Amino acid sequence: MVNGSVVTLLPTVNCLGVIVDQEMLFAHHDRRLASLCFYWLRQLPSIRRTLTTETTILVYALVISRIDYCNGVLAGAYDVHLRQLQAVLNAAGRLIVRKRKYDSISSTMRDILHWLPIRQWVEFKMCVLVYNCLHNISPSYLSNMCQPVCQPQPPMPTISCTRRPRRPSHKNSLLRPS
DSSP states (O other): BBBHHHOOOSSSEEETEHHHEEOOHHHHHHHHHHHHHHHHHHHHHHTTTOOTHHHHHIIIIIHHHHTTTTGGGGTTTHHHHHHHHHHHHHHHHHHHHHHHSSOOHHHHHTTOOOOHHHHHHHHHHHHHHHHHTTOEEEEEEHTTTTOBBBOOOOOOOOSSSSOOOOTTTTTBOOOOOO
């Protein structure tokens, strides 16, 4: 009850195209995104014979851009949820390079298409975001959230010729936003 009104909780909420569930697992979002991308991938072969190089552009516009949008929410997601999106990327890669359904695609994605697996793709986007925040390239509301840990450096011990000094564990660390 809020101010005398009954508030019913929904199992999922759609916010800016991202479906958020109660456990913040984004499982429903992953399933919906994968089914939407597979829909577009199934539509493309019917017009593929009339296309030349536009297949790649259409796959990027209709499929890859949807996976790329807000995929930062998938950072730390369970592998079971990311498998569906990886299957979408694999199918999109097979469509672009004209491989059959059961042909291996991982080396083609890496060497020809220069695509990362979905988990590394999400991590890369997060790293780029943090880099932009630390170099004041991103908006100030994001840059303000990336604050380096400032701890005094302990005096360096004398270095022997046989051992390299260990790097401090707090070097290049960021504070968690509260």
